[in-house]
Amino acid sequence: MAERPIIKLERSALDKIMEGLGFLALVLLLVLPIYYYPELPDRIPRHYDASGQITAFGGKGMIWVMPILGLITYAGLFFLNKIPHLFNYPSTITPENAERQYRMATRLIRTLNVIIVVTFLYTTYATIQNAIGNQEGLGKEFMPVFLIALFGTIAVYLIKAFTK
16 A cells, blocks of 8 residues: 555634534533432433333443443544544545545544534433433434434545545
């Protein structure tokens, strides 16, 4: 494999907004359980099926699973985004197309980071609301909305990546 150019990409306003949204969602994801923890019963929902219905319960300490996974995921994708020359790409990277391909790939990663952290945030919020009796399940719209957001974002990226 030929050496790929290493380019320092300047973040656009959209890139900064996406990073800000992801960070805000992460902060909320970490603060929400702190705020509600004293109100939680000893048993809370810990698993949902594809239709958003609760299928298992666990101790209230389970409320920290999504925030911890969210923090790890957010940090991992944030730092991964600093090295786009090491990503896998659907087309060959050349000096001529490197900046465009890197920019699209880093924007994809930023967008996926927001989608994932917001999904964890909603799931944590819904778990809290279920546990204290204000909600039942995640809602039947949860899974389709998540899948459309996730795979729609990837599809848009792939279409753009293959066009000149």
